[in-house]
Amino acid sequence: ANIGKTVRLNRILRDGKAVVFAFDHGFEHGPWDFTSETIDPRGLLKKIVDAGVDAVMLTPGLAYVTRDSWLGRTSLIVKVTGKTNLRPEDQKMLQSLIGTVEEAVSLGADAVAATVYWGSQYEDVMLSRWVSIKEEAERYGYPCLQLAYPRGPSIKNMYDVEVVKYGVRAAIEVGADLIKTYYTGSWDTFREVVKASSGIPVLMSGGAPRKSFMDFLRDVEDVMKAGAQGVVVGRNVFMHENPALAIRAVMKIVHEGLTAEEAFKT
Ligand code: FBP
Numbered sequence: 001a002n003i004g005k006t007v008r009l010n011r012i013l014r015d016g017k018a019v020v021f022a023f024d025h026g027f028e029h030g031p032w033d034f035t036s037e038t039i040d041p042r043g044l045l046k047k048i049v050d051a052g053v054d055a056v057m058l059t060p061g062l063a064y065v066t067r068d069s070w071l072g073r074t075s076l077i078v079k080v081t082g083k084t085n086l087r088p089e090d091q092k093m094l095q096s097l098i099g100t101v102e103e104a105v106s107l108g109a110d111a112v113a114a115t116v117y118w119g120s121q122y123e124d125v126m127l128s129r130w131v132s133i134k135e136e137a138e139r140y141g142y143p144c145l146q147l148a149y150p151r152g153p154s155i156k157n158m159y160d161v162e163v164v165k166y167g168v169r170a171a172i173e174v175g176a177d178l179i180k181t182y183y184t185g186s187w188d189t190f191r192e193v194v195k196a197s198s199g200i201p202v203l204m205s206g207g208a209p210r211k212s213f214m215d216f217l218r219d220v221e222d223v224m225k226a227g228a229q230g231v232v233v234g235r236n237v238f239m240h241e242n243p244a245l246a247i248r249a250v251m252k253i254v255h256e257g258l259t260a261e262e263a264f265k266t
Helices: 003-012 041-050 060-065 101-106 123-140 161-173 187-196 213-225 243-256 260-265
Strands: 018-022 055-058 075-079 111-118 144-150 178-181 202-205 230-233
Touching: 003 075, 003 111, 018 243, 041 055, 041 060, 041 243, 055 060, 060 075, 101 111, 101 123, 111 123, 111 161, 123 144, 144 161, 161 178, 161 187, 187 202, 187 213, 202 213, 213 230, 213 243, 213 260, 230 243, 243 260
Parallel strands: 018 055, 018 230, 055 075, 075 111, 111 144, 144 178, 178 202, 202 230
Antiparallel strands: none
């Protein structure tokens, strides 16, 4: 057994559940996700960490520049793949290598993360990279979180339960230690997704901001009811007028089992 991997995974999933704050949008989407205040990530990240989030997921360079906001105060997951929004459309189905496992180790991370767009025309390339990342991570005793995103020319609806289930199944077949995937829109469909993960922890990917924050909290409540281990959330929290309050509400549902209504009120 890989003890280091278990130790680090337990730091993220302290009580078997986790709320992870994703903040790689400056790379993946571009500066337009931010305000003139949040374009410098340090202040916002500090607020989220102070609110008690279980882990932050950052690119290697962002982890470095924001070190004073998270260092020694929460777990770090370094995302070693990415794509910018600036590249040509036909290349957007490919996640490139943007860092190494060794870099994650030297940053003091507890895990590495990598995206696989299942169904992409570049699936083969991303899979080879995944296998190399995984091989190196195993050596260091590092867990690998897979952003198992079904996306590609043959996929009509990437939130369809059968499609999401396929991505999750594929992720466990290539050794993911933790899976982040799309919400299928209802707890009973997401329960099928959780079953397909066969005991590997599943976290819901936050997604675009909902019409209201309450709608997002209801989705969090439903994925927990479906047996998921938590959420990885970015936009629904950092675009909220009070991100610290927003992440605390999410934490209450995930860790304390509150309903969306209760978490919203307290
Ligand atoms: P969100 O909660 O904002 O959806 O963050 C999750 C995430 O996977 C980020 O890690 C990533 O930057 C972004 O969503 C990817 O967005 P897209 O679906 O547009 O590629």
